[in-house]
Amino acid sequence: MSILSVENVNKNFGGLRALNNVNLEVEAGTVHAIIGPNGAGKSTLLNCFVGRLEPDTGTVLFNGQSLLGLKPHQINQTGVSRVFQTPEIFDDMTLLENVTIPALAKRDGSFRLNAWRAVRDESKIHEAAHECLADVGLGEKSQELARQLSRGDKRRLELAMCLVQDPKLLLLDEPTAGMSRADTNNTIDLMRRIADQGVTMVVIEHDMHVVFSLADKISVLAQGTVIAEDIPDRIKGDARVQEAYLGGAHL
Ligand SMILES: Nc1ncnc2c1ncn2[C@@H]1O[C@H](COP(=O)(O)OP(=O)(O)OP(=O)(O)O)[C@@H](O)[C@H]1O
Ligand SMILES: [Mg+2]
Known part of the structure; x- marks a missing residue:
């Protein structure tokens, strides 16, 4: 069952199409990673889930309830917690x-x-x-x-x-960015423990070690569009992903 259901979300900044008909289903009890190159729209998408940004069009449902139009604190009270790309402490x-x-x-x-x-x-x-x-x-x-x-x-x-x-749903934007390898590994262990307690997680990450250690499913965003969504093993071998994400290098 989907805990988070994203349908046809679009977001423009002036002339820039940051999100282009994004669809995403996050299954309850899973870790769902979102990867993609810099500027792909990952943080913009997360901001649409937590009420920091309003999509131009589309729907975002959490447990079947629309999050659109709710204030960040109201979304938070429904059971969605988040860590942004820049620490907010x-x-x-x-x-x-x-x-x-x-x-x-x-x-x-x-x-x-x-x-x-x-x-x-x-x-x-x-x-x-x-x-x-x-x-x-x-x-x-x-x-x-x-x-x-x-x-x-x-x-x-x-x-x-x-x-x-x-939280019922935890949204993490680059939780290990800038960390040492040891800190990263500790954080992976911590996230695994949180996931094992049944908390659903959406994780935006550039570090493929983190992604492949934790993710049950991976969505790949490129230029505001989901170009692939699959289990990690299949994402690794996806030619479109190799091309868009790493310019042809291997994951
Ligand atoms: N508030 C804003 N106003 C104008 N443009 C924006 C705004 N926020 C993001 N953008 C632009 O939208 C695009 C997507 O940005 P976003 O921050 O979502 O990318 P990202 O995938 O999170 O990248 P990164 O991996 O570098 O964090 C970029 O081109 C960015 O410059
Ligand atoms: Mg970002």
Whole structure:
């Protein structure tokens, strides 16, 4: 059964056709990777799922419900959490405070600036935030300021900020970009554990090691169009994909 169903989505920026009749079905309980060259429209597509952008035409259904016209926080409350291409964390807050904010946002539908009070007073949220930090391997650092984290740890913090929302669908835009090989492998393990808990994931990634380690299915975007969608083994051998994605080099 599809948890996310995307039909005929188009998005233009001025004269540029960033998304051209995109169709995508994400099966519940799977990891669905979206790959494609720089500028293919991957982030634009993800932004259409979370309410940051509105498609010009087309439909986006989550569990059969249209997401179009909903505000980002409303989409978030339906069970969709995301990590964007550029980290979005609060540098001057502790890790614990960072994780508390999305927990409150999911619950209340708004960001409350007195997150620190919740950390002190609301033990359930406090506990959940601690648990999620421990899950991603940052339990020891809960009182450190986010700005002090390495790039890999910042990505892990963002994953904890998603997990605390208990998402049904997790959208990740280049979760391992800029990470060391060791951090990347730790992140693959972490994503595998999250997937094994039944969370459906859509992962945009350039790192083929990550893609082929995790994906149940791969959609290939090129110039705003899905040029192939298949299981990893078949994508590897697809001549159109080789050509569009790597200019003829082998995956
Ligand atoms: N807000 C915007 N206004 C105008 N053009 C945009 C905007 N956002 C994206 N674009 C353009 O749309 C196209 C698709 O961009 P997008 O960021 O979705 O690509 P991408 O596949 O995520 O690339 P990358 O792999 O480099 O992250 C690009 O040509 C980009 O320059
Ligand atoms: Mg992008």
